Amino acid sequence: MGAALYGGWPLWFAGQPPMGDAGAEVPAIADMADNAAASEPDAVVERPALDHVVTARRGDTLIDILTRAGVHRREAHEVASALRPVYDPRKLGAGDMVTLTFTDGTDPKAAGELVILRLDAAYDREAGVRRGADGSFAAFAVDKAIDFRLARTSGTIRSSLYADGVAAGVPAKVMAxxxxxxxxxxxxxxxxxxxxxxxxxxxxxFAADETPVRDGEIVYAALTLGGNPIGLYRYDGPGGDLDYYTRSGDSVRKTLLRTPIDGARLSSGFGMRAHPILGFSVMHKGVDFAAPAGTPIYAAGDGVVEVAGSQGTYGNIVRIRHANGVATAYGHMNSFARGLQRGLAVKQGQVIGTVGTTGRSTGPHLHYEVLKAGHQVNPLSVQMQAGRKLMGRERDRFRAQCHDLDRLLQDLPARINVALGR
Ligand SMILES: [Zn+2]
Structure with a gap:
């Protein structure tokens, strides 16, 4: 097993990750159950404390759940108020699971005494109440054994980046x-x-039982297009601001998006030479994005809505005015976002409407134009104002982080989960 450092965290990789290590540091709930029940080991074997897992139904209160499981109503209220310091019982929702431990018997309704109630207060925290020797309930909360790991997936794009990433096991949200x-x-x-x-x-x-409980941030992402690699590295600024930069310290953010549409839902451009996947030309002064009707369209940059309405061959069109005499237009839209109208300020990436086929159009697609001084221009010809650039000590810090990450990536197989021991 080898160790490396990433962002100050020891990383374990090569071979079996040390899974379950974290579990040992967390008080075992099963042990607490035995102690609370104060049973002799022999008695436990004969009459095991019973874990009864109840799933909350729609509209259920904690009291409902407890009384249904055979707990006396008065005691149920005691349990709920004892729990309050660590978990607000009103947060309980349909589908949430509550584990009740009774002293004995296989049937919780058969006079078993409730000794422990526990539930997930958060994805990484368990909370509950435990009956003490005097019969009263006291609250407890334990951090769950969550394994933080880095997962790496790389592969070849065969149909679309989204489809191939998801097929390779990357969660859909992360791919998006x-x-x-x-x-x-x-x-x-x-x-x-x-x-x-x-x-x-x-x-x-991951939870102790290997269930993925949360997908975190992207640490590094790269695309190699036509042999040219573009790598983006996460950088956590000292002020807690998280953003992505190229290796030279340039923010990935630009004044305009090149794909002003939900890229996960774009039709593949592959193998469609027979189809007009239209880019900018003398004959076609815009760029077409073929996507299913209803696909969200994004404002390519910050700006103010100049036009939102129907205009001849464009059908439903939105035009946004940006800084420096640049505007963008979006044609054939199916619908506009609620409240979108002339004069409204929009942010880059904000949904302004959906793909449709209104106006002169043969199928659902976004016709996208970039205008300079009122004339359509090739989006590639527009000088983009670069985003933030890391400078000075911040840049040094970022460089060191990239260096660590590059070394790690060199050693990592193309598909692996890496345990983060922190
Ligand atoms: Zn077009």
Missing amino acids: AMIRLFSYDVDFQRDLQPGDRFDILFERH
Whole structure:
């Protein structure tokens, strides 16, 4: 087993990750149950304390659940108020699970005495109440044994980045986040070619039973398009601001998105040479994104809505005015976002409406135009104002972090979960 450092955390990889290590540090609930029941070991074997798992139904209160399980109503109220310091029983929702431990018997309704109630107060925290020797209930809370790991997945793009990433085991939400990150630089309809590659390193949190309980942030993501790699590294600024930068310290953010649409839902541009996957040309002064009707369209940059209405061959169109005489237009829309109207200020990435086929259009697609001084121009010709650039000591810190990460990536197999011992 080898160890490396990433962001100050020891990383264990190569071979079996030390799973279950964290579990030993957490007080075992089963032990507490035995202690609370104060049973002799022999008696436990004969009459085991019974864990009774109840799932809350719609509209259930904690009192409902307890009384249904045979707990006396007065005692149920005692339990609920004892629990309050560590968990607000009003937060209990349909589907939440409550584990009740009774002293004896296989049937909780058969005079068994409630000794422990426990439930998940958060994905990484268990809370509950335990009956003491004097019969009263006291609250407890334990951090659950959550394994923080980094997962790496890389592969070849065969149909679309989203589909291939998800097929390779990357959670859909993480894949969508990766596409959003690259939407500043990549035209997901035209720039991807079969044989291009992706590589992603992201955080995953696992419960002791190996269930993934939460997907965290992307730590590193790369696309290799036509042999050119673009790598994006997460950087946590001293002020707690998290953002993504190229290795040279340039923020990934640009004034306009190159893919102003939910890239996860774009039709693949592969193998469609027979189809007009239209880019900018003399004949076609915009860029088309073919996607199912209803796919969200994003404002390509911060700006103010100039037009939101129906206009001849464009059908339903939105035009947004940005800084420096640049505007963007979105045609053939199915619908506008609620409240979208002339004069409204919009933020980059904000949903302004959905893909449709209104106006002169043969199928659902977004017709996207970039205008300078009122004239359509090739989006690639527009000088993008770069985002933040890391400078000075911050840049040094970032560089050191990239260096650690590069070394780690060199040693990591293309698909692995890495345990983070922290
Ligand atoms: Zn078009």
